Amino acid sequence: MRAPIMEVFSSIQGEGLLVGCRQIFIRFAGCNLNCRYCDTPESRDPQRGELITINDLKFKIKGLETPDLHSISLTGGEPLLYADFIKNLLHETNYKSLLETNGSLPSEIKKIAHLIDYASVDIKLPEHVDTEEIIEKEIKSINILIKRGVNTYLKVVILPTISPLYMGQLAQKLREEISEPSKTPIVIQPISPLDYWIGSAHRLLRISEEIGKHFKVRLIPQVHKILDLR
Numbered sequence: 001m002r003a004p005i006m007e008v009f010s011s012i013q014g015e016g017l018l019v020g021c022r023q024i025f026i027r028f029a030g031c032n033l034n035c036r037y038c039d040t041p042e043s044r045d046p047q048r049g050e051l052i053t054i055n056d057l058k059f060k061i062k063g064l065e066t067p068d069l070h071s072i073s074l075t076g077g078e079p080l081l082y083a084d085f086i087k088n089l090l091h092e093t094n095y096k097s098l099l100e101t102n103g104s105l106p107s108e109i110k111k112i113a114h115l116i117d118y119a120s121v122d123i124k125l126p127e128h129v130d131t132e133e134i135i136e137k138e139i140k141s142i143n144i145l146i147k148r149g150v151n152t153y154l155k156v157v158i159l160p161t162i163s164p165l166y167m168g169q170l171a172q173k174l175r176e177e178i179s180e181p182s183k184t185p186i187v188i189q190p191i192s193p194l195d196y197w198i199g200s201a202h203r204l205l206r207i208s209e210e211i212g213k214h215f216k217v218r219l220i221p222q223v224h225k226i227l228d229l230r
């Protein structure tokens with residue numbers, strides 16, 4: 001079995017609740033969405049990956065192990081396009097794993113939820129993607145992960161133009177439809193480049209307050225970009 005892998009590299013997790021943890025990143029090539037803000041647009045093309053076997057990948061990961069290693073990060077592109085490959089990889093290795101996903105493939109999440117330790121599920125706002133009803137699929141994915149006991153958090157990339165009240169309404173909908181909202185924090189991730197936020201970073205506090213009415217909330221920018229790390 002092979003999957004198109006774009007890059008395998010060691011860095012610190014720059015996003016979400018595992019920020020600062022040393023990870024080995026496995027970036028799959030190919031994506032089923034087209035977020036306008038995607039900072040890795042080349043990863044949307046499966047042709048940009050090299051088709052490699054599980055053994056090849058295990059060898060690459062082994063070579064990147066460091067004393068501070070926390071876990072591996074399965075990202076992309078959309079890693080869930082290769083759920084069967086991931087299932088085999090996790091069966092054959094003992095690393096703790098983070099799944100970084102757009103949450104749009106609940107049937108694929110079902111295949112690997114029992115093998116994943118942490119999950120970051122993006123909530124894609126309608127202004128960022130063309131796909132209809134994506135949030136329904138994301139909610140399904142989140143509930144599958146929670147049911148499986150996966151340490152799950154949600155992540156929302158936002159622009160300075162987003163309405164805080166809209167974010168509050170979205171958080172209220174999510175709280176009503178997610179099975180254990182008190183155990184599922186939301187990470188607000190300001191869109192990069194952070195120059196967008198010069199003069200409007202105060203809006204982030206209002207958004208945090210609106211989401212905070214319904215969820216534990218964290219405001220975390222992409223730290224790896226601030227540190228100029230990969």
Ligand SMILES: C[S@@+](CC[C@H](N)C(=O)[O-])C[C@H]1O[C@@H](n2cnc3c(N)ncnc32)[C@H](O)[C@@H]1O
Pocket residue numbers: 031037038039040075076077078079100101102121122155157189190191192193222
């Ligand atoms: C490149 S995607 C790959 C994993 C998966 N397809 C997803 O969207 O979660 C990894 C993460 O990068 C973040 N991201 C992508 N472009 C960004 C940008 N311009 N600003 C802030 N975060 C961004 C999204 O939150 C996304 O979860």
Ligand SMILES: Nc1nc2[nH]cc(C(=O)O)c2c(=O)[nH]1
Pocket residue numbers: 011012013014015025040075076100224229230
């Ligand atoms: N350091 C670092 N942290 C990350 N967190 C999510 C990333 C991604 O592209 O999936 C990423 C990335 O590309 N680099």
Ligand code: SF4
Pocket residue numbers: 031032033034035037038039040041043044076077078102
């Ligand atoms: S789902 Fe992830 S990889 Fe795909 S376009 Fe959106 S941010 Fe990029």
Ligand SMILES: [Mg+2]
Pocket residue numbers: 039040
């Ligand atoms: Mg990245």
